[in-house]
Amino acid sequence: MKNVFHILKNVIPYRKYALLNILFNIFFVLFSLVSLAMIIPILQLLFGLQKLVLVKPDFVFKMDSIIASFNYYISKIIIEYGKVEALIFICVLVIVLFFFKNFFRYMAMYYLANVRNGVVMDIRNNLYHKILILPLSYYTEQKKGDIIARMTNDVQEVEWSIMTSLEMVFRDPLSIIGFLVTLIIISPQLTLFVFILLPVTAFLISRIGKSLKRSSDKVQKKMGSILSVIEETISGLRIIKAFNAIGYSKQKFNKINENYTRLMIKVYRKRDLANPLSEFLGVLVLVIIIWFGGNLVLGEKANIPPVMFIYYVVIFSQLIVPAKSITTAYYNLQKGSASVDRIKEVLDAEEIIMEKPDAVKIKEFRKDIVYRNVRFTYEKEEVLSNINLTINKGKTIALVGPSGGGKSTMVDLLPRFYDCTEGEIIIDGITLKDFKINDLRGLMGIVTQESILFNDTVFNNIAFGLTNVNEEQVIEAATIANAHEFIMELENGYHTYIGDRGGKLSGGQRQRLSIARAILKNPPILILDEATSALDTESERLVQDALEKLMKNRTSLVIAHRLSTIQHADEIIVIQKGEIIERGMHSELVEKNGLYKKLFELQSFS
Incomplete structure (x- = not known):
């Protein structure tokens, strides 16, 4: 439950609301107090259970004086207009209240x-930002x-269980079945009349329910968009980090999240209208009961005592209030606290790749990259x-x-996707850990075996993070990469959406x-991770030509x-097996009877 109170600190920015x-x-x-408290004394005066107050009392700010003054004005209405007209006035007053x-x-x-x-x-948003900055090693686990x-x-679940339950805790639980049984015992005739009126109110409430369902469908579709972006973020995290696109990705997600939030606000406003509307419709039924039952009591053949009718009205009014159980609220809080714990596990996950304050x-x-010892x-x-x-x-x-053998791990250490367990990597005489992470990754461009693209336009994918x-x-870059020709053949050229991944x-x-x-x-350092291994011969030729243009005048790690x-x-x-066993130029390594020669001969034979 401690984490529940931690989550509630997020209410502070919305304290105005x-x-x-x-x-x-x-x-x-x-x-609520006035509307319920006024019914019984009014009916007692109307049905003669209490004497009318004929003299206006002196007003003092005390409960007895307030009640006496209230009874005086009700008595005055009864005397001047008659009981039936006073009953109409009282019904209107109850509706207004x-x-x-x-x-x-x-x-x-x-x-x-x-x-x-x-x-x-x-x-x-906090969870998404955390996902962006957590190290890649976190996602392997x-x-x-x-x-x-x-x-x-x-x-x-936090929203439904925690936030809703906190409101429910302060409401008294009601037993609807017990109230209905009591109403039937008091007056089966009036209760039957109630059941005749219920379908009308149920029809009006169902109309709102259908509208709420349509809005909820829109919300679920928007949630699908959020899940899509999240999945792309996790899959493409290497590219997002390498191209310093954390800010861009965060802004893109925040926009979709804000749209989703606006839809959710509409849904809740419609949903929250259901309860007060149902209560108001219930009060209309109550007023009809008061009118119908009041005439039964006032008629010559009264078949229900006034006191019991008053009791009936009070019991029925309790049915209007939604029955919320304190026990249910407690279990909801427990259920929601489990989700809070899961959320906190992500928010509290250790950020291993840290940037020094200075x-x-x-x-x-300018000069060189040095891997030193x-x-x-990983996991021992x-x-x-x-x-x-x-x-x-x-x-x-x-x-x-x-x-x-460790090739990908070796290049992943350079942009600090991981940090060395021992030793250091140095760029221009300064160890990587001394650089600002965004600046370090800004020096590097990465092309991987699996092309990491996003469900966006061609233009936005090429300009990603910039x-x-x-x-x-963008056109110049695409032309150099032998991509301009096929891009122009797409339906909307550079503004064509290329689909998921x-x-x-x-x-x-x-x-x-x-x-x-x-x-x-245009990075000075280029990392190519098996960029042509999964391509056919024609595609490989085009891609290899593009890579050679890209690598020209750059420092490349391939x-x-x-x-x-x-x-x-x-x-x-x-x-x-994680060790450098040979090094040299191609011609030198082929002359040696080592692993490189065996690999080369195997591929040449194939």
């Missing part, structure tokens, strides 16, 4: 919608579906061991070797868009599966 909710609730309580009572109740809920949905929106469930189902800026790459372990398993490597500016270094980019720059494009087309994105970023693509590298590093 919370105070308005409290204010209207006060008015609601006052009108209950109308304002429910008006204030609805206004309290109206402003509560901003608080409830605002808190949920902030929790969801978590299921994406579970993370999405925490951001959606668990957050929604981190230095780096805007250009680098060692990396050694992935890299004693890696020493110098990459001079403008050189192309190729990493080859069996799968699982600001103030014009169409001419670029599903409307072929593998080669997706890869060329990824290369265009890296070209537009992971290669097809050795024919890296024969002209300045140095080839052979990695096996």
Whole structure:
């Protein structure tokens, strides 16, 4: 339950709406007291159970004096207009009082919608921001579906269980069945009349229910959009981080989340209208009962004693108030607290990749990259061991070797997707951990084996993470990447939506868009992670040509599966089981009777 109170701190930014909710609730309580308290004394005067007050009493601000003054004015109406006319007046007065009572109740809920949905929106935004900044290692230990469930189902559970239950705790539980049984015992005739009137009120309430269902359908569709963005974010987190697009992704998500929140506010306002409307319709039924039953009591053949009729009216009025159980509220709080704990697990997850408070800026790459005695372990398993490597500016270094040897981990250390367990990586004489993370990643462009594209236009995918980019720059980058021709054949050219993960494009087309994105970023350091391994021959030729243009005059770190693509590298590093076992140029390594020669001959034979 401690975490529940932590979540409630999110109410502070919405205190204005919370105070308005409290204010209207006060008015609601006052009108509830007046509307209920006035019925019995009025009927007692009307039916002669209490003597009429003929002399106006002196008013003193005491309960007895207030009641006496109230009885005097009611008595005056009865005397001047007669009992039947006074009954009509009383019915109208009751309707007015209950109308304002429910008006204030609805206004309290109206402003509560901003608080409830605002808190949920902030929790969801905080969770999304946390997902963006958590290290990649966190997601190797978590299921994406579970993370999405925490951001959606668990957050929604907090809204439904915690926020709703706190309101319910302060309401007295009612036993509807007990009240109905009591009404039947008092007067079966009046109760039968009530059941005849109920279908009319039920029809009006059902109309609102259908409208609420339509709005809820829109909300569920918008939630699907949120889930889609979340899934793309987790899948494309490497690209988001590498292209410094955390701010862009956060802004995109916040916009969709705000649209969803606006829809949810409409849904809650419609839903919250249902209860006061049902009560108001119930009061209309109550007024009809008072009129119908009152005539039975006042008629010559009265078949119900006045006192019992008054009791009947009071019992029926209790049915109008929604029956909410304190026990149910308690269980809801317990149910919701489990979701709060799951949310807190993500929010409190350790941010392993931290930036020093005095981190230095780096805007250009001047000299070299040095891996010095680098060692990396994951879950007690050694992935890299004693890696020493110098990459001079403008050189192309190729990493080859069996799968699982540590090649991808080695390049992932450079943009600080992970940090070394031991040793250090140095750029221009400064260790990576001393740089600002955004500046460090700003130096690098990444093209991976699996093209990470987003459900957006071609233009936005190429310009991803960059600001103030014009169409001419995007077209130039696409042309260099051999992508302009096929882009212009698309339905809307650069403004064509390419589907989830670029599903409307072929593998080669997706890869060329990824290369265009890296070209537009124009980074001094380039990381290519098996960028052509999954392509057919024709696509590989186009992509390889684009890569050669991209790598020109850049420092490149290339992971290669097809050795024919890296024969002209300045140095080839052979990695096996986390260690560098060979290094040299292609011609030098082929002359050696080592692993590289075996791999090369195997591929040549194939």
